[in-house]
Amino acid sequence: MGPTDEAALELVRQLKVNAQLQQAWTTHLWQAQNGLHPASAWLLAELAQLGESRPSELAKRRMVDVSVVSRQVAQLTAAGLIERRPAPEDGRAALIRVSERGEQELVRWRRQYTDFLTDALSGWDPDELQALTERLKAANDSLRTTLDRRSGSR
Template sequence: MSLRPDPDALGFVLIDVARMLRSAFERRIVTAGLGLTPGEARTLVRIATLEGSRQLEIAQHMGIEPMTLSTYLDRLQSLGFIERRPDPADRRAKLIHTTPAAADIITSIRIEQIELMQLVTSGIGEEDLALMRERMKRLRANLAALEEDSAALALAKEAGR
């Protein structure tokens, strides 16, 4: 195994593809004239997939800071697309829900996502796409386990002090 960096190594390719995909999505959202920033569009779709989740959980899934999410939520709430409801288990926490007014804009965002992915996956067969999706889900699960292990190790070290 060579220690020389390989620009086509899996890690580099994944990072490049993720960066380019995000950039392409952002361009589509800006040019689609939806009246949302790309960050707001990503947030609204993520809320729809995590309906009724806490703000912190949504921020973690998106890989953004809670304060950044709060800014997006303020704007989406002002547009009538989401509502914050008290968490019955913790009065300090808020659960985030989409409103019926968000349905059309979520559909428009999803159309942009679907059309983009059709362009991006052009020339790749359905069977290969399904296999790629399964492998990516495995990578995601492995990375999540690493994060959990790191968090547990940090807690154990802290407790040992």
């Protein structure tokens, strides 16, 4: 048996608030310190996790138009945080990766972000936090699978 309509809507509300709070903190970190849009910061972090990628692959993964990723890539390139090179199999396409400066910024950003989370969740039991993390991952996996199934992907 799945969640009631009310429980599902409350979960959506709480996830939205969580995303807004993360967005506010990211905005504070990146716009105040780097002048970057928070979406560009998240793209940089995702690129660091995935490794060298095509902008079109990142757009598909983020479920946005490639023009959105292209604008973010241009901003990150201008800031010296990513590097571009032609794709070996197709010189018209580009491959992008996080630059050395980008890696340094990500290390600094991650430290500030984890300090923020550690402070905010200092009263939590570590097992509670681990359980919440596991449940959120499972929920995200289920949401992605259902979205892919309903949109005809995969």
